[in-house]
Amino acid sequence: MEDLFRYLDDHLGEALRELQELCRLPTVSAQGKAIEETAEWVAARLHALGFEAEVLPKPREGNPVVYAYQAGDSPRTLLFYDHYDVQPPEPLELWSSPPFQPTLREGKLFGRGVSDNKGNIIARLYAIRAWREVRGGLPCSVKFCIEGDEEIGSPEMEEFVAEHRELLKADACLWEGGGVTWDGRPQLTLGVKGLLYVELAARTIDRDAHSSWGTVLPNAAWRLVWALATIKGPDERVRIDGFYEQVRPPTPQELAAVDAMPDEEEETLRSYGIREFVAGLSPREARRRHIFDPTATVDGLLSGYTGPGPKTVLPAEALAKMDFRLVPDQDPLDLLEKLRRHLEREGYGDIEVRLLSAERPARTPVDHPIVQMARETLRRVYGKEPVVVPSMAGTGPLYPFVSTLGLPTIDFGVGYPDTRIHAPDENIRVEDFLRGAKAVVALLEDFARAG
Amino acid sequence: MEDLFRYLDDHLGEALRELQELCRLPTVSAQGKAIEETAEWVAARLHALGFEAEVLPKPREGNPVVYAYQAGDSPRTLLFYDHYDVQPPEPLELWSSPPFQPTLREGKLFGRGVSDNKGNIIARLYAIRAWREVRGGLPCSVKFCIEGDEEIGSPEMEEFVAEHRELLKADACLWEGGGVTWDGRPQLTLGVKGLLYVELAARTIDRDAHSSWGTVLPNAAWRLVWALATIKGPDERVRIDGFYEQVRPPTPQELAAVDAMPDEEEETLRSYGIREFVAGLSPREARRRHIFDPTATVDGLLSGYTGPGPKTVLPAEALAKMDFRLVPDQDPLDLLEKLRRHLEREGYGDIEVRLLSAERPARTPVDHPIVQMARETLRRVYGKEPVVVPSMAGTGPLYPFVSTLGLPTIDFGVGYPDTRIHAPDENIRVEDFLRGAKAVVALLEDFARAG
Structure with missing residues (x-):
């Protein structure tokens, strides 16, 4: 050598x-x-x-x-x-x-x-x-x-x-x-990890309405918000039926390897200016989740008027960008189907789900x-x-x-x-x-x- | 004359x-x-x-x-x-x-x-x-x-x-x-009707993160979505404690006047390209609500990446514009306080509520x-x-x-x-x-x- x-x-x-x-x-x-x-x-x-x-x-x-x-x-x-x-x-x-x-x-x-x-x-x-x-x-x-x-x-x-x-x-x-x-x-x-990246597009009416119609016209922003809230709740658990079904639990060796990784959690918290991880996770739990758990992330939201000052408008359209990071043996295309079925079942079958990217975990x-x-x-x-x-x-x-x-x-x-x-x-x-x-x-x- | x-x-x-x-x-x-x-x-x-x-x-x-x-x-x-x-x-x-x-x-x-x-x-x-x-x-x-x-x-x-x-x-x-x-x-x-127009601003971390952090870092878009979903649900009922308390019921004369207004509901539906009003309201119910009920409308949503294609980002900030149309004897500043207390109670006291406009109904x-x-x-x-x-x-x-x-x-x-x-x-x-x-x-x- x-x-x-x-x-x-x-x-x-x-x-x-x-x-x-x-x-x-x-x-x-x-x-x-x-x-x-x-x-x-x-x-x-x-x-x-x-x-x-x-x-x-x-x-x-x-x-x-x-x-x-x-x-x-x-x-x-x-x-x-x-x-x-x-x-x-x-x-x-x-x-x-x-x-x-x-x-x-x-x-x-x-x-x-x-x-x-x-x-x-x-x-x-x-x-x-x-x-x-x-x-x-x-x-x-x-x-x-x-x-x-x-x-x-x-x-x-x-x-x-x-x-x-x-x-x-x-x-x-x-x-x-x-x-x-x-x-x-x-x-x-x-x-x-694998990846499923989608756009969720809600469209309720043909054109934006004056917001005084808020009592009776369907609002795309509300529909999108409600649909998203069915996908993951504040407990951070994904609610899509079967989402966790294919998750292969980490082996004792994998768990031991992650537990042996250097403690960098405090540095992560400091770097993002926060005092704790979601759901009050301990540093060790956070590290395990970071490596072994799938995610459901809202990457972007857009609807209606977002400029300065008040503008009273009831939006006809609303868009969310979302990604799911997947772990073995989850399959992004299988999850895409599960997501569509989930929305259908929850009453949001009108929300269009567009596939932007899919990669499998390994x-x-x-x-x-x-x-x-x-x-x-x-x-x-x-x-x-x-x-x-x-x-x-x-x-x-x-x-x-x-x-x-x-x-x-x-x-x-x-x-x-x-x-x-x-x-x-x-x-x-x-x-x-x-x-x-x-x-x-x-x-x-x-x-x-x-x- | x-x-x-x-x-x-x-x-x-x-x-x-x-x-x-x-x-x-x-x-x-x-x-x-x-x-x-x-x-x-x-x-x-x-x-x-x-x-x-x-x-x-x-x-x-x-x-x-x-x-x-x-x-x-x-x-x-x-x-x-x-x-x-x-x-x-x-x-x-x-x-x-x-x-x-x-x-x-x-x-x-x-x-x-x-x-x-x-x-x-x-x-x-x-x-x-x-x-x-x-x-x-x-x-x-x-x-x-x-x-x-x-x-x-x-x-x-x-x-x-x-x-x-x-x-x-x-x-x-x-x-x-x-x-x-x-x-x-x-x-x-x-x-x-009266009006309360507010911005809800969620901020969770100091800067946007790579979306692979979705397991453990708090996402401003999710927090905003969850908070909004506590304000009004798919049943169209506003969930802010006391929101309807000051609503003065319409008098029999007012109800009769609204029922006597011309039927324009079918035209409204056609004009917005839809077949029915929210919650399956009949035309008569819709007209009564349109005149007599307060609203909670998401006027705009903005967070993270909203351009073309996939970009995997966990947003640090998220914004919603909202208006509430109020009926006698609701008071926009009283409702603003109720909204703040509601968010606090639901665990979203970190979301900033900015007042943009307030007018009372009469x-x-x-x-x-x-x-x-x-x-x-x-x-x-x-x-x-x-x-x-x-x-x-x-x-x-x-x-x-x-x-x-x-x-x-x-x-x-x-x-x-x-x-x-x-x-x-x-x-x-x-x-x-x-x-x-x-x-x-x-x-x-x-x-x-x-x-």
Whole structure:
């Protein structure tokens, strides 16, 4: 390992320049920017590192996927999942330096995508280069699957994976990224929540009415409010029939892992300016819920007049945006049907439910052998005990990899608590980038040996 | 009467030109436009008709009130309440001719204010001119109180009336305006609902959170939804403790008057594109509620992300605009306190309630002698049985006139069902304008005689 690590130490400047080059491409999938260009850039880099690389279309729409393969010494294959697209940089005025002019200062690199996910792509390529340059080849076979729609919900990723089942065959998957805690412990994450994102649209009359009609005309805002109140009440329990039916209880190992995570609840409360979590949850209960429980969130409300002063209007239309974060084995499309049936049963069948996004949840078991292996790899590289996180509270297209491909997945990366993904001044610390590349170098060796 | 009516017939063109001149002034109180100019114009016209006229300030803020007095033959005094301000003309593109260039076509005059309320002001001045020109003076004393804030909720009108109690002393009051039904029956309206307009503002955390925090962080949109659902449920009953306590039941005479109003419910349903009223109300029940029941209306909702596509955000803030239309003897400030106590009791004491507007309800009894007198006046002038409406479903500053001054009030005017007050293409029919002036001429005589 020392020879490989030394190579990384010696070539850090080059790797950072390569990352800056990639981050200058404004690959905003939500705005359809620089997509082809970035996919080609990534494929060319993979090709230069000895991969067979191609740019594959998604089934109907969506941005292309960069697929690459390189054989290694062991019979085992590690699949890397990444994404080359980034979040919109807005609001621009909150950036200290322009988001697409990545800038080094005080040991950090600032720019959109430096952490999520371009920094991880480059760290992984950098690790592969070390193996090739120092040892003449890879210790195991490696595949890359780098998509361009992750930031807009990865439409058609399930279909893409199903269609390319053979191509993507592997023994395990390293997921897109993660980071270290404030005290430098690497996080090893094993799953994601699923997502159902819908719009609820109430329409009661043909046009807005004068509010003096409030006695007798149906008000879309009221109907929406009443309908929402049937979905979740102040006890925070979701009231959709069968909503919790498919929830797989956490295993004792998963519970133990979450209980062993660092106490950051007080910091969360402080950061949001509040004294307690909903329903008076204790910090430990809150952490368990954050990882293991599904959610029902109102993301937005709009109806009638919302400007300054009084305007007396009875609204004809009202809109709510809602998302549900789902846990194994909840299925977003099944829940969509349950939501529709719920509204029908409660007397709100007139409220239109529009599907905007759906992703399934997935987890790799905490006691899977690859988790133990990756813990040891990370402990060796970071010199600290890794934090095992059974699932993110967030979402990603992990399901087809776990379920369709049957892969155990692990997830770590180059970030840190102030890495600000999706936000202005996204940044990574150079030390974490280097350490993250070293972790990939070590993982390749450990993974190859384990086979 | 015939001599007076002939005068009106002969001078219609002049009166319409005078109305056009007044309507060219863009007196939009919501935008603070042309206020002083219009007040001076009105005061000058009154002065030219033999009134002592002055422009009085409201107590602290608000637009000035034009006050005028002229003695007549009988010892009785009739007070006219009007307002010289108009609604904003927007959206301009929906006008067939510019709102402040009043235009005659097909027997109608189009322009902002031609009906509400400048058309009524001019019709009343025109009636007074007839009396002076034809008979050399007025049959009774007449006072005018013409304010400039009616379209923004008449702030401080209660205080103004209390302060000028002696000045405004009279025996009865003719309210601002009204119109005829499609079949030409004049409407005689006797009251208004009150209004409480508030903003409810929920704020749970210091800044919006990623929606993955939906398990544990308090969501302002949810809190607002739950709080609103405690205020009124799908049964349309307001749940604020004591909300109905002060509601004075309609008298048998009031009920009979409402039951005798023309059946226009089917037309209302058709016009709003629906098949039935809330809670399956019959047309007769709906009409009774529309006139006699208080309301609780959500006028607007705003929270979180409401743009296109999915954005996963847990909102820190949420806003609702609400109005309550009140009936005698409900008091908006008492209800404001009850609303606050209600939210407190239901566990939503953190939701801020901001007062935006408050007006009290008022009615003159259907069996008051002046009502019978006015019915006969109108029957004589229009040749049809008047429709007696115990109360508008809408609001106006009637309360201080009824309560502080102790005046019986009646209300009729120059509009018709398609008069479009507050809307684009506001218009009156020239025939209704002339007939409305004749009704005022006749009322002055009947009122003077009755004393």
